[in-house]
Amino acid sequence: MTQNDLGIVDALAQLSFLVQDALAAHAAAHQLSLIQARLLGVLRDREPTMNELAGLLELDKSSITGLVDRAEKRGLVQRSPSIQDRRVIHVAMTPAGRRIVRKVVAAFVADISAATAGLSPAQQRQLSTLATKVVTRHRRD
Amino acid sequence: MTQNDLGIVDALAQLSFLVQDALAAHAAAHQLSLIQARLLGVLRDREPTMNELAGLLELDKSSITGLVDRAEKRGLVQRSPSIQDRRVIHVAMTPAGRRIVRKVVAAFVADISAATAGLSPAQQRQLSTLATKVVTRHRRD
């Protein structure tokens, strides 16, 4: 740990707050909480059941009911009953939801890109590679 | 962006979730929410007023009242009136609060260290240095 280096744990902790704060701020610009933004994020390429949503967001199914209620009331998502199993309900994003999530993601990407713009291209590649290694390894364990 | 590289924004986003989830989990192991853990973290080296606490945690002062109420009820922090200005109240951590925050920090550090243990020592230094550069530059702007 050289001069002006925070140590890897402190540095990653502070970086995680920087990234999460940016995400929360861009979501809030569209009156979305972090969990509402994550809900829309998850629905970008899926139409999961309420139960699957609980697994994806790691929340109790009763929490999902309220979460989807509020998003549906705002016209961002839509419930549709399954035909195969009449107990099951699928959740899909509406065009309005897609428009919002696209804007939030774009602003977030621009913001994080700006935050890393002080690094040289080589350093940016290094950081990307190392961060990828850590998350990939973690997911595997 | 080489093969199996997530791209810097995606990699940093996923890494930030990994780190924040770890912090939340270790806090929850002691029945602490993330914001309660941050409150204790901030009090490690300060005895701020309620007002200063609102600034440090970026919350409304009315939110601080409830936050400190709940922490005080659990014996983790203590209010004490200022003698200079009788409107002002300082907040300090109790020994019980210190014990908990010490455990949470230790478990978090161990967890993040383990998550980065797959990198070589040189790579760990690189990651630490690059993350530090990003957060330092961001704070300055």
Next chain:
DNA sequence: TATTGTTATACTCTATAACTATA
């Protein structure tokens, strides 16, 4: 009987506005 989703309930967290007590 087991599973899916909702409801009832309770608690934490948050902000806005109004209030009390100091300064």
Next chain:
DNA sequence: TATAGTTATAGAGTATAACAATA
């Protein structure tokens, strides 16, 4: 008048337990 902190109120988010409908 201005500031520090609390209270009243409202709403989001969360979990547990009980429930209804369906399998």
